[in-house]
Amino acid sequence: MTATTDTQAIMAGDASLTAGDTTGGSSTSVDFSISLSQLFVRLVKNKLFGFLTFGIYRFWGKTHVRRIMWHGTSIGGDRLEYMGTAKELFIGFLIAMVILMPIMLIAGLIVDFMTAAGAESLAIGQVLNLVFLYTFWQFARYRLWRYRLSRTSWRGIRFFLAGSAFKYAINVLLWTIVSLITLGWGYPLLQAYKLNYRLNNTCFGDGEFRYHGTVKGLYRIYWPAILIAQIIIGGTVAFLYGNDALDVSMESGVAIDQGQLQFDEQSMILFGIGGLIIFMTMSILSFAVKVWEFRYLAEQTTFLNASFSSILSVRSVLMIFILLIVLGLIGYVGFGALIILVLKYQTEAAIFVFVLAFFISYLAFDILKMLFLIVPLVRAVCHSLTIYNFEVFEHTAANAENSPKYGEGFADAMDVGAF
Amino acid sequence: MITSLARFFDGKTAKPHSVLLELTETTLQVKNDTGDMLGYWPYEVLRDQNAGKGRDEVSLSVGAGDHARIIVSDTVFINELEKKCPDLRKRRPTSAGWWKPYAYWGGGAALSLIVLFAFVLPFLSLQIARWVPDDIRADIGAETQEFFVKSIAKREKIPPETAICMSGDGQKHLDTLISNLAAGLPEELPEVEVTVLKTKGANAFALPGGRLLVFSGLIDLADSPNGLAGVLAHELAHAHHRHPTQLIVSNAGIATVFSLLLGDVSGGTFLATMGQMAVGSAYSRDYEREADETGIELMRAAQYDISPMIPLMQTMAKKNEVNETGVLSLVNTHPGTEERVTLLEEAGTRGGPALSPEEWSAVKAICK
Incomplete structure (x- = not known):
């Protein structure tokens, strides 16, 4: 016996609408909250069943994880719904197998032969293989987004991604070549293309998202990073070269191979410090740039009258990674201790324990990555978002656009995407 | 009579509608604010689309291809609904011939292998x-x-x-x-x-x-x-x-x-x-x-x-x-x-x- 609650409370989803009022329209936030224990149990099950079924279970496992993640996300109080099924994924995979196996087989054989036939053709073969895989990977990613968006619904209305995956992949390849030739200065052009194509093709029901960002805007974000990266790499190489720590002649590689040439200790230390500086700076820079880019794209995107903003901070993203690195270090130390113990006792039991620990940590890696990296990142991104003029979404009608029948086969075969 | 207010999305637009739900013997009755009957949702096809168990909210649907949803967050009502509709959190029965794509494509993949x-x-x-x-x-x-x-x-x-x-x-x-x-x-x-x-x-x-x-x-x-x-x-x-x-x-x-x-x-x-x-x-x-x-x-x-x-x-x-x-x-x-x-x-x-x-x-x- 109930039904005494008033309409106001039932419309709880809309309660936040009136809270933050800007520019006359209503604004709302995006929430992300899931049960970590539920997700953990699910991930463990996925690992076990996946192993027992030679990987076939992964389609069912993935679908369960996505349902948890999607349903944990709510916009204006209404949850996203993941409508994809494992069957679609599995059959998409089978179709991809039928199509992909011959293609990959021939590509693999060609590269293999170039590898075997000598150093020159090896280089050509490797480059061709890389170009092929890179392009195909972009293609698969686009199709993956399309499938996921088409299986994402909010308030009973589905998202969709229009456009051509093939066209996207070819253009990304071209812009990637441009940014490689220009030593990184073309990278904002590549990003501009990607954001433009992806966002302008994203639809919700019969409404289309629009991206208004400019190449200039991206350069404003990227130029310091590109410059700093070049200075650091150039500087470090010059420094190491000046200290004879790095002999860049071709012969040195051969000499090292044959054990004729060895780095002295001091050079090794310099080399290590140089590497560490490069690695740290580049990591922090890439996080920062990605965060700024995300905020830029949020600000530059509109949906009819609605606009977006994000207050994602570099610090919050860095903290997630630092926590992960600390966890990783603890894991390494524990593993090191275990190796020492095994070496000390060298009994069969110790070796068994070691193998078992290795196996468990192998299984645990993906689970930890999900729980400590992906979930916190998704949470941070969701919580940083604000949507203005939210009420325009209410006027969106469903679209009759065809959605893909089976999903993600290529992406799955290529191992694209985190979950 | 067990009733509850709920939010209804018709699957055609993203606009929420306030509705009054009522549990009858075999169906869930859906009425709008003014008391007009919007529809009967039979218990046998009624399912919760939410992924998490133990949530105090259900997202009701009557078919895999049907995008209409009713969101109820009244726990007392949900409890009553569960009693009337024991299949609420079960899988939808598979349609006849569900195995065909598996057989065709699986067979095709095996054959090509x-x-x-x-x-x-x-x-x-x-x-x-x-x-x-x-x-x-x-x-x-x-x-x-x-x-x-x-x-x-x-x-x-x-x-x-x-x-x-x-x-x-x-x-x-x-x-x-x-x-x-x-x-x-x-x-x-x-x-x-x-x-x-x-x-x-x-x-x-x-x-x-x-x-x-x-x-x-x-x-x-x-x-x-x-x-x-x-x-x-x-x-x-x-x-x-x-x-x-x-x-x-x-x-x-x-x-x-x-x-x-x-x-x-x-x-x-x-x-x-x-x-x-x-x-x-x-x-x-x-x-x-x-x-x-x-x-x-x-x-x-x-x-x-x-x-x-x-x-x-x-x-x-x-x-x-x-x-x-x-x-x-x-x-x-x-x-x-x-x-x-x-x-x-x-x-x-x-x-x-x-x-x-x-x-x-x-x-x-x-x-x-």
Whole structure:
């Protein structure tokens, strides 16, 4: 016996609408909250069943994880719904197998032969293989987004991604070549293309998202990073070269191979410090740039009258990674201790324990990555978002656009995407 | 009467509607604010679309293809609804013929896998092996030999130059022996060359292009020159049929297919390796059978007695049983020893010795 609650409370989803009022329209936030224990149990099950079924279970496992993640996300109080099924994924995979196996087989054989036939053709073969895989990977990613968006619904209305995956992949390849030739200065052009194509093709029901960002805007974000990266790499190489720590002649590689040439200790230390500086700076820079880019794209995107903003901070993203690195270090130390113990006792039991620990940590890696990296990142991104003029979404009608029948086969075969 | 207010999305627009729900005997009645009846949602098809259990909210739907949703967050009402509708959180019953796409595409994938492994890959590897020009095969052979020499030198802890045995006249006699055997082949090989490597293992390999590698352990093990000659004839037959090149091609193909099939499953690499070994050894068994037959023909053509190969092979099989080297060994991938012995016994004892006693002792001393 109930039904005494008033309409106001039932419309709880809309309660936040009136809270933050800007520019006359209503604004709302995006929430992300899931049960970590539920997700953990699910991930463990996925690992076990996946192993027992030679990987076939992964389609069912993935679908369960996505349902948890999607349903944990709510916009204006209404949850996203993941409508994809494992069957679609599995059959998409089978179709991809039928199509992909011959293609990959021939590509693999060609590269293999170039590898075997000598150093020159090896280089050509490797480059061709890389170009092929890179392009195909972009293609698969686009199709993956399309499938996921088409299986994402909010308030009973589905998202969709229009456009051509093939066209996207070819253009990304071209812009990637441009940014490689220009030593990184073309990278904002590549990003501009990607954001433009992806966002302008994203639809919700019969409404289309629009991206208004400019190449200039991206350069404003990227130029310091590109410059700093070049200075650091150039500087470090010059420094190491000046200290004879790095002999860049071709012969040195051969000499090292044959054990004729060895780095002295001091050079090794310099080399290590140089590497560490490069690695740290580049990591922090890439996080920062990605965060700024995300905020830029949020600000530059509109949906009819609605606009977006994000207050994602570099610090919050860095903290997630630092926590992960600390966890990783603890894991390494524990593993090191275990190796020492095994070496000390060298009994069969110790070796068994070691193998078992290795196996468990192998299984645990993906689970930890999900729980400590992906979930916190998704949470941070969701919580940083604000949507203005939210009420325009209410006027969106469903679209009759065809959605893909089976999903993600290529992406799955290529191992694209985190979950 | 059990009722609750709820939010209704009609699946046509994203606009929320406030509705009044009422539980009747077999259906959920949905009325709008003003009391007009919007519809009856039968319990038997009613399902909760939410993923998390224990949530105090349900998202009701009446069909997989139906996008209309009713969101209820009244826990008392949800409890009552669960009683009326026990299937609320169960899976929707599968439609008739649900298995068809699985069967068609699964069958298609399985069929293409079988066709691939049974016909396409062997055919392709044979064609590629034939198509690859002699100089490239010779290059691959030379590279592989260099790799072998290097890794054996590393294992035996000796400089690479001394890993190749060249003492005395042994090499000369081996060269003569191999050219006598090669004379029986219908076509000339680009590079017939025997190299003896100083290592304890009893093994011999054919490399692309016609190079043969013999481990000194095999020479130590052989009691008669004809046993060694039989092994060389077998390896020469591999080279003639371009088996090494075919093996490289088919292994690359198998590896590609398995890595695609297994995706990112934990232990996928392990499973892929197992699968590769299973399929790969099936191929190599075919190659071995072919090489055995041609090897016998070569021995016959050179008028060498092949019967001393029988005890040598049996010793090698026994040795390899005990001392599993882990690398691709001559015996592992070969057809069963008994089967091969039968084949050799059928070949009889015609012919004479492959080397004179003096020549044989020179070969025996090649690594000294």
